Amino acid sequence: RKLQAALDLHRPRPEVPARAPLPRFTPVAIAQGLERGEFEPYFLPRVDIATGCIRGAEALARWNHPTQGRVQPEAFIPVVETRGFMESLTNLMVCTATAHCRTWRDLDLDLSVSINISSTLLGDGRLADRLTELVAAAGIEPRHVTFEITETAATRNLGRTLENLTRLRMYGFGLAIDDYGTGYSSMQRLVNMPFTELKIDKTFVTNAAREPSSRAMVESSLELARKLGLTTIAEGVEDREAWELLRSMGCPQAQGYFIAAPMPAAEFLTWAHEQKQL
Numbered sequence: 001r002k003l004q005a006a007l008d009l010h011r012p013r014p015e016v017p018a019r020a021p022l023p024r025f026t027p028v029a030i031a032q033g034l035e036r037g038e039f040e041p042y043f044l045p046r047v048d049i050a051t052g053c054i055r056g057a058e059a060l061a062r063w064n065h066p067t068q069g070r071v072q073p074e075a076f077i078p079v080v081e082t083r084g085f086m087e088s089l090t091n092l093m094v095c096t097a098t099a100h101c102r103t104w105r106d107l108d109l110d111l112s113v114s115i116n117i118s119s120t121l122l123g124d125g126r127l128a129d130r131l132t133e134l135v136a137a138a139g140i141e142p143r144h145v146t147f148e149i150t151e152t153a154a155t156r157n158l159g160r161t162l163e164n165l166t167r168l169r170m171y172g173f174g175l176a177i178d179d180y181g182t183g184y185s186s187m188q189r190l191v192n193m194p195f196t197e198l199k200i201d202k203t204f205v206t207n208a209a210r211e212p213s214s215r216a217m218v219e220s221s222l223e224l225a226r227k228l229g230l231t232t233i234a235e236g237v238e239d240r241e242a243w244e245l246l247r248s249m250g251c252p253q254a255q256g257y258f259i260a261a262p263m264p265a266a267e268f269l270t271w272a273h274e275q276k277q278l
């Protein structure tokens with residue numbers, strides 16, 4: 001027992017309490033899920049802060065698993081990414097999300113849709129043309145679609161990435177820098193990329209009302225975006241304090257649980273029609 005006590009004493013202790021482990025999905029399970037049409041986009045509203053009016057939505061992937069229920073991206077994106085399914089998932093997201101956007105627009109809702117593009121795809125020279133074809137097939141104009149790219153992604157494979165982004169921008173798509181502030185790209189690089197939007201990462205936005213360093217990050221991001229002629233979207237607006245602060249700072253648009261959580265397409269359509277008063 002003494003030995004056991006000594007061993008326990010020297011056992012490294014985790015500094016943070018362990019979280020419940022995520023279920024691990026095999027590549028086969030993911031391939032099946034894709035084949036059976038179990039993945040679908042949920043929609044996160046994006047609103048104008050000055051008016052409170054909805055401007056569009058971001059499509060976020062969800063997996064309706066036959067036994068696990070609704071599965072969040074953090075449980076499947078890593079496997080999708082490393083096991084070669086990102087192109088399939090992205091095609092599916094682009095096709096379905098733009099089809100929904102077409103429905104909104106046919107109903108006279110002037111909304112745009114934003115879709116996440118993984119860094120692993122930006123090295124593919126045919127990406128821009130493939131995305132363009134998929135959007136055209138849905139009967140949606142490129143100016144009503146924005147592709148979101150994380151800052152870290154935008155700095156890898158620089159040549160191909162820049163080529164793909166330039167082509168997409170030329171065709172008329174919007175391009176957003178996602179998770180701004182968490183990556184490593186220099187301002188120099190951002191200046192040279194054809195972005196149209198900057199999305200301030202939720203870690204800064206959520207804490208801005210309480211934490212001076214986060215607030216400073218939000219302020220400097222807004223200033224940078226203004227100087228570069230980009231529109232800004234604050235992600236992760238969770239309460240009225242954050243909303244009011246962003247409004248006072250002149251931030252154009254916001255997303256977050258204070259406005260709404262991601263929801264299925266049918267629910268989003270009702271939400272968009274009712275236009276919650278903020």
Ligand code: C2E
Nearest residue numbers: 060061072073093116117118236237238255256257258262
């Ligand atoms: P993201 O692109 O940064 O998406 C925003 C995430 O923040 C979403 O998580 C959204 O549900 C969550 N969120 C929205 N409002 C709030 C808020 O007020 N507070 C907090 N704490 N979170 C909020 P979700 O849906 O779990 O997606 C996680 C990530 O998975 C996304 O981060 C994105 O990087 C990735 N992802 C999701 N769908 C796709 C996809 O179709 N393709 C690719 N490549 N990545 C995707």
Ligand code: CA
Nearest residue numbers: 058116148178
């Ligand atoms: Ca995003």
Ligand code: CA
Nearest residue numbers: 178179199235
């Ligand atoms: Ca983000």
Ligand code: CA
Nearest residue numbers: 150178179201
């Ligand atoms: Ca993120």
